[in-house]
Amino acid sequence: MSRMNFPFLPVLVRCGVAALLLAYGIEKMGGLSDFLKSIHSYGVLPTTPPWILNLAANGIPILEIVGGLFLLFGWCRRGTSAVVALFLLVFSVAIFMRTLDVMGETGQAFTEIAFDCGCGNGDVIIWQKLLFNAALLLGVLYVGFRPEKQRAISV
Amino acid sequence: MTSPRSFWKEVLAFCAVALLLALANSFLNPSAMALGTNYFPGSTAAPSQAKSGEGGPELVPGKPQHEFQVADLEEMKADMAFFREPEGDILCLDARSPELYRKGHIPGSLLLDHYHKEKYLPELLPRLQNAAMIIIYCAGGDCEDSIFLARSLMYEHEIDKEVLWIYEGGMLEWEAEGMELAEGNTP
Incomplete structure (x- = not known):
């Protein structure tokens, strides 16, 4: 059996996931009031007391940026990956519920639904966004939890 | 292999850094949302989840409900000359962001970005408190910023509800009707 190594695959996934998280966070930071409106429209967080919704609007872009940097540099890899993955999962469920x-x-029809999900790109086609989020979620988990010693793929 | 204990330490470390920076962003970034401000007064549910109670007003999908008087396009046309008067008591407020205001707004309208009211209110409040009519608009369609701004003026700044009007068509209708637009920072 021959063995083929992909030594750059983990680095590529790590850089890709980190770049996406950084891009999302930075884009949201440029329009915090728009992001606040988006998360309000989900109806998941209460409007009173107001600090919950406002802290989420101010904090989620920061979480994405810090998550991107931590994953990029390998700091607290597993812990960061778990929190970012949980956040992505909760956000995707909220998008799905609003789609319903x-x-x-x-x-x-489900495939025709498009709205501004607060993801930083204006109106998006939701099934594509959910699929993309699922891929990003897998990427985040791969970066955080890939086995340390199993870096070669058998072919 | 990382032990479960070090995993939870990592979770805690990441959350602590993110929370500290989120708080720093909240207090130090001038464009961040003020933590204590309710930007959605009178809103208890998401727009898409709002349900009409028995005996309540019939909800039109995609059209925000509110308690204010409604200005239509004809009203806006009739009042446009008054908006331009520097000391007039009929005012038009644009509740959108400064970027959108600069790109194009209703001539004579004053910028009062609902999400950064504190920047504009010190200068505008004396005129608002003496106004006979204040027409507020935002993007139109399902945009609710004009309604939230009107409620905020009513609840927090004691502006009489009777002088507050909402131009529901907003910029969407104004532009679709080919009406005159003003650009830049001046009304």
């Missing part, structure tokens, strides 16, 4: 609401209101 929109479907109920408009009668549109």
